[in-house]
Amino acid sequence: MIKEALQYIIGLQQPRTEEINGKRFYFSNGIPMPVGECRGCEAIRLSTLTSLVDYIKEDMRADFLYAAPKMIVHVVSETNVRLITQFNSDMDRWEVVDVNARVPDVVLNKFLDQEPFIIQMQSMFIDSPDKAIVMQVAGNVEDRTVANYGDDGISQKATIKTGLANVEDVIVPNPVRLKPFRTFHEVEQQEIEFVFRMRNTQGGVSCALFEADGGAWKFRAVHEIAAYLKAELEGMENISVLS
Known part of the structure; x- marks a missing residue:
């Protein structure tokens, strides 16, 4: 029994x-x-x-x-x-x-009119030295002054306002390193390189940011999310x- x-x-x-x-x-x-x-x-x-x-x-x-x-x-x-x-x-x-992160709809790889581009830069990117430079150039460029500069397909020249009555020619910065809000806020937003381009249009000047890292930032973000969760759930x- x-x-x-x-x-x-x-x-x-x-x-x-x-x-x-x-x-x-x-x-x-x-x-x-x-x-x-x-x-x-x-x-x-x-x-x-x-x-x-x-x-x-x-x-x-x-x-x-x-x-x-x-x-x-x-x-x-x-x-x-x-x-x-x-x-x-x-x-x-x-x-x-x-779980789905609430991130803003950042428009990349597409030309935007000057005003919506500047608003997007102000509200959807973390402050950085390169962000300040991009906003200075995009916000003060003179209409119809954007021109190709050199023959590498990247460099451009534009005339921007530097004071109440002063203007000067500047080289459009490239590449620029920026941090848009594109992942969970608990982890560091990924800094990647962008190609910053401008062009003349009938309505004035258009600006665009083109991703230049081939999407590698997504792999880094996934790794950081996993590292964050492992640390928070340690011992379980x-x-x-x-x-």
Whole structure:
């Protein structure tokens, strides 16, 4: 009898699937988990990494009393992070939290009229020496004075106002290093090189910033997001951070 009882107890700890009251449950270490349910449950929608960390530390244990013992934080991109379960018995995952950064719509690789370009620079870029230079040139350029300078396809020359009655010719700076708001605010915004171009138009002067790093900033941002989450969730053995 004792032997049979011990075997029964050991058997309860083994992974298995049982039907209880018409519903199937997957047992892992004695913890029941509904099989095939919650696939249609809507994930929690968040917008900051801080709120994700707070949920994992404070609320997830209560919400997922019968859930998978281990969870995965997947850094999908520079603006998206997901909290998902490991595979259940159906080789499926549950999405628990979906975090999408609220970032401004920065218009790049496209010419803008002078005023909207300056407003974008003021409101969507972190202050830096190169930002100040770009705004000075873009904000004071004289109409119809932009000209190609040299033959490398990058250098340009323009006439800008330097005082109430003074003007001078300047070389349009290139490349410029700027930090637009394009990822979660909890991590450092990525500084990348841009090609700054200007051209004459019928309505005055148009300006544009063209990305010059081939998108490498996105990989750096994903790495920094993962590093931030690993530091904030240090010591939580049931959480893995992947990027």
